[in-house]
Amino acid sequence: MIAIGREEVTVAQVANLRFDADDETVVFGANSTATFELPxxxxxxxxxxxxxxxxxxxxxxxxxxxxxxxxxxxxPNDKFAFIRVTVTIPENARRDVDNIVRITARSQIDPTVTAEARIAFRTVEIILTQPDERLYLPVVRR
Incomplete structure (x- = not known):
């Protein structure tokens, strides 16, 4: 006697998102716009x-x-980079105070699943002594 059967197994979809990044501190002068990609x-x-x-x-x-x-x-098991972020720093921004900018990714499969990356923007007073002088400010990894 031969028995033939069929079984179905349903695997529930599991959401799991993660940013691979260290928190960053970016230094800018007031009244400026920071537009950059975050590779x-x-x-x-x-x-x-x-x-x-x-x-x-x-x-x-x-x-x-x-x-x-x-x-x-x-x-699944893939990644995405190059998120473009634009931050406009107001003219009256307080000096030497960090503004924590949070980027949040929320799963469509399970909205309770999130990942977060943070960037601290610090405004400093910039004084240029020459009319054509340029100042290059670093991105500092913490």
Missing amino acids: FYTLNNLGNGIDTAALTIDDDLGWALAISPTARTIN
Whole structure:
């Protein structure tokens, strides 16, 4: 006698997002706009299925912020880099105070799953002694 059967196994999709990055401190003068891509902030999908991460940005001091893209679909065990962030530092920004900017990725599969990266923006007073003098400020890794 031969028995033939069929079994189905359903594997639930598990969401797991992570930024591979150290927190950063960026130094700028007041009344300037910082626009840069963040290739050193890599968003990883460590889940077992395709997931779309919604990307949002916020800060402690209410500066004008923008992020692009605002969502990204990532295959399982894959990653995405090159998030473009624009931060406009107001003219009246307090000197030597860090404004913590948070980039949050939220899973579409499970909205309770998030990953966060942080950048501290510090404003300093910049005094140029020559009209055509240039000042290059570093990105400092903590």
